[in-house]
Amino acid sequence: GDVRWDIKNHPLVGPLLEAAEREHFTREVIEPLPAEIRPYFLASYAVQDDRTSRTGRFFNAMEVVGYVIRAYDEWMSGGSKSLAIDVFTNSWDALHRYREEFASVRVLTEPMYSEIQRALATPDGIRILQQKRDRRAAFAAGNMDEAMRILDHLSEGVASAVRNKLNGRAALHGGNGSPVDGATAGTPSAP
Numbered sequence: 001g002d003v004r005w006d007i008k009n010h011p012l013v014g015p016l017l018e019a020a021e022r023e024h025f026t027r028e029v030i031e032p033l034p035a036e037i038r039p040y041f042l043a044s045y046a047v048q049d050d051r052t053s054r055t056g057r058f059f060n061a062m063e064v065v066g067y068v069i070r071a072y073d074e075w076m077s078g079g080s081k082s083l084a085i086d087v088f089t090n091s092w093d094a095l096h097r098y099r100e101e102f103a104s105v106r107v108l109t110e111p112m113y114s115e116i117q118r119a120l121a122t123p124d125g126i127r128i129l130q131q132k133r134d135r136r137a138a139f140a141a142g143n144m145d146e147a148m149r150i151l152d153h154l155s156e157g158v159a160s161a162v163r164n165k166l167n168g169r170a171a172l173h174g175g176n177g178s179p180v181d182g183a184t185a186g187t188p189s190a191p
Contacts, residue, residue: 013162013166016161016162016165016166017162018049019165020161020162020165022045023161024161025045026042026045029041030042030045047059048060048063057098057101058102060094060098061094061098061101061102061105064091064094064095064098065095065098065105065108065109067087067090067091068087068088068091068095068109068112068116069108069109069112070087071083071084071086071087071088071091072084072112072115072116075088075115075119076115081119081124082124082128084119085119085120085122085124085125085128085129086128088116088119088120088125089120089125089128089129089132090132092116092120095109095116099113
C-alpha cells in the first residue's frame with residue numbers, strides 16, 4: 001500500500017523505508033526477470049528518484065500532476081475536502097516549481113490552479129498546512145522512539161525491514177539514535 005507523505009519524509013524512517021522498498025522491488029520484481037533485460041528495468045526504476053536530470057524531474061512532475069489532478073477531482077466533486085487539501089499542501093511547492101520548468105505542467109494544471117489556491121486559503125487549508133508544518137518540525141528532531149512508533153503505519157514486511165535497520169542504527173548510536181559518547185546519549189539527533 002501507499003505510505004503517508006510525512007512518514008516518507010521522516011529524517012530517520014524515510015531513507016530506510018526507501019531502501020527497504022527498493023530492495024523488495026528489486027528482489028521480487030526485477031531479479032526474476034531474464035538477466036539480459038534487468039539493467040533496463042533497473043535504469044527505468046532509478047528515474048523515479050532522480051531530481052537532477054531533466055528526465056527525472058519530468059517523471060516526478062508527472063507524478064505530482066497525477067496526485068494533484070486526482071485531488072482536484074475529489075475537491076470539485078464534493079468528496080473528501082481534507083484529502084484534497086492534504087494532497088495540495090504536500091504538492092504545492094513541487095507543483096509551482098514544475099509549472100515554471102515545464103510548459104506541459106502549466107498547460108495541464110492551469111484550469112485548476114486558482115481553485116487549488118482558493119482551497120489552500122480556506123480555514124481547513126490553513127489549519128492543515130499549519131499541522132503539516134508542526135509535524136515537519138517535530139519530525140526534524142529525528143527521535144528514534146518516534147521513528148519506531150510510526151512503523152505501525154507500514155505493512156509488516158516493510159516495517160520489519162525498516163525496524164531492523166533502525167535497530168542497527170540504535171546499536172551504533174545509542175537507544176535514542178544519538179551517538180554513544182555519554183554527553184549526548186539522551187539527545188536525539190537527525191542523520
